[in-house]
Amino acid sequence: MHEIRKFIDTISPMNNSDWDFFSSKLQEVKLKKNTTLLQIGKVENYLSFISKGIIRLYIPRVESDLTFGFLFDNEFVTAYDSLLTQSPSEYQIETLTETILWKISNKDLQEVYEKTNNGNIIGRKMAENMFLIKSKRELSLLSRTAEERYLDLFSDRPNLLQQIPLKYIASYIGVTPQALSRIRKRIT
Incomplete structure (x- = not known):
């Protein structure tokens, strides 16, 4: 769990009481290779931190899957659009290696935003980072x-x-x- 604390502290350091509150909401999950984290059509309810592993985001297709993202150690993974809107995901998420995640439910995440000093700052900076990654990917495909x-x-x-x-x-x-x-x- 120290990896997630170190990562968050690089974004906006949390005081110990906020960290204790946040970390109490985290659940460690160990997954085998090729485990589906989220199926197409299901609503995303978690934000997860990858402590160890590689994860793929893709659209399943009959002829061949369309992979549009990879995530690695010390990165967050979620179907962010589904998490925000609470609507069914249009893509799937799966592990490509044995993976260890620290998960927080959307409900608990909202509570962290409300009850900690800098939860909102961390959330905003993570959303901004996800936007920049997505924008870079789109520009790369176009140019x-x-x-x-x-x-x-x-x-x-x-x-x-x-x-x-x-x-x-x-x-x-x-x-x-x-x-x-x-x-x-x-x-x-």
Whole structure:
């Protein structure tokens, strides 16, 4: 649990009483590889911190899934749009490795926002960060080639390429696995 405290303190340090209140609401969950955290059509009720693991966000399709996000150690994961609106999710979330999460329910999260000194500040800064990540992803898809997106991914997260199946990486950068293979050959 110290990872989440350290992470939150980099955003906006919590005093001990606020931390005690917040941490009392957290539930540790250990998950196996390929566990579904949220199914399409279900409402998101949790914000989770990834203590260990890799998680994929995707839209299941008959021909092949459309992967649009990966999350790693020391990052938050949620279907944020579903959490905010309490409407069914249009995508799924699954673990790609054995994963340890610290979860807080939406109800408890709202209580943290109301009863702590800087819960709202942390929430706002996390929402701003999620927006920036989403914006960067959208701009990349609109303005960069598949090869440039692959190189960006490799430079941003080199560990990704060793731990995630290439079919998911291909989907993430918007190409077929065969096209990704050609990109990788050109680069090497």
